[in-house]
Amino acid sequence: MTTLLEHYLTLVARTLVGTIYDDPPLPAMGQTRFDPRARELGWDWPSVAFTMVGAHRLANVRHLLESVIRDGVPGDFVETGVWRGGASIMARAVLFAHGVTDRRVILCDSFEGLPPPDPERYPADAGATFHLHAALAVSEETVRHNFSRFDLLDDQVVFLKGWFKDTMPRVPSETIAVLRLDGDLYESTIDPLNALYDRIPRGGYVIVDDYHAVPTSKEAVHDFLSARGEAPAMVMIEGGGAYFRK
Numbered sequence: 170m171t172t173l174l175e176h177y178l179t180l181v182a183r184t185l186v187g188t189i190y191d192d193p194p195l196p197a198m199g200q201t202r203f204d205p206r207a208r209e210l211g212w213d214w215p216s217v218a219f220t221m222v223g224a225h226r227l228a229n230v231r232h233l234l235e236s237v238i239r240d241g242v243p244g245d246f247v248e249t250g251v252w253r254g255g256a257s258i259m260a261r262a263v264l265f266a267h268g269v270t271d272r273r274v275i276l277c278d279s280f281e282g283l284p285p286p287d288p289e290r291y292p293a294d295a296g297a298t299f300h301l302h303a304a305l306a307v308s309e310e311t312v313r314h315n316f317s318r319f320d321l322l323d324d325q326v327v328f329l330k331g332w333f334k335d336t337m338p339r340v341p342s343e344t345i346a347v348l349r350l351d352g353d354l355y356e357s358t359i360d361p362l363n364a365l366y367d368r369i370p371r372g373g374y375v376i377v378d379d380y381h382a383v384p385t386s387k388e389a390v391h392d393f394l395s396a397r398g399e400a401p402a403m404v405m406i407e408g409g410g411a412y413f414r415k
């Protein structure tokens with residue numbers, strides 16, 4: 170029998186990805202009609218739904234948070250790159266559903282879209298055009314409103330606005346159980362790793378949303394890990410993301 174918790178989290182997830190109301194995609198990725206398979210895999214940009222990560226990567230947020238709760242791995246959920254907030258709303262819903270009051274969801278974003286590439290510091294980002302996509306700029310006010318639509322905006326949700334290169338040292342979590350990297354660029358992947366990796370305890374997770382979709386993001390993760398002499402087993406998430414456990 171489906172439990173109330175299962176039913177609630179399934180309903181939240183379907184609403185967040187837009188499969189409950191067949192939300193059509195934005196034209197940015199070439200599609201024009203709602204395609205349930207694309208939405209499952211996170212291969213389109215929804216026109217009104219709350220996340221572009223798709224059903225599988227949203228389920229992964231739930232499963233990894235439930236894993237750290239079950240295993241007693243301490244710390245917050247931190248997402249670097251939130252867009253409309255959907256993956257972080259899922260994280261807050263999971264904490265709510267499990268009655269967890271001692272972990273927070275930290276949302277880091279410019280709330281103005283991506284920065285232009287800085288090829289002098291990060292040659293891998295040369296030629297990137299993400300900053301030209303107006304659809305990637307979603308204001309903090311809109312994301313706060315999105316949380317409140319789910320009745321999930323409270324003091325366990327913290328917003329940190331600004332460019333990662335400036336804000337990462339100010340992430341207000343001493344301990345991070347799940348770090349979700351979703352900033353697309355090499356810079357936007359490695360800056361959070363440099364600043365936050367040491368705050369993840371053994372048994373915590375790092376999720377790399379763009380592992381397959383954006384080669385520079387994968388490159389940043391492996392450059393960071395090789396510099397540390399680490400080679401954790403990467404677990405693939407259907408549709409393009411990956412994660413590893415520390």
Ligand SMILES: C[S@@+](CC[C@H](N)C(=O)[O-])C[C@H]1O[C@@H](n2cnc3c(N)ncnc32)[C@H](O)[C@@H]1O
Binds near residue numbers: 221252255306352
């Ligand atoms: C692909 S979207 C995130 C998708 C989101 N996780 C979801 O659930 O749909 C990328 C986000 O990262 C943010 N971003 C990327 N690089 C950044 C940086 N260096 N500093 C601040 N924000 C950044 C953008 O503003 C954008 O909101």
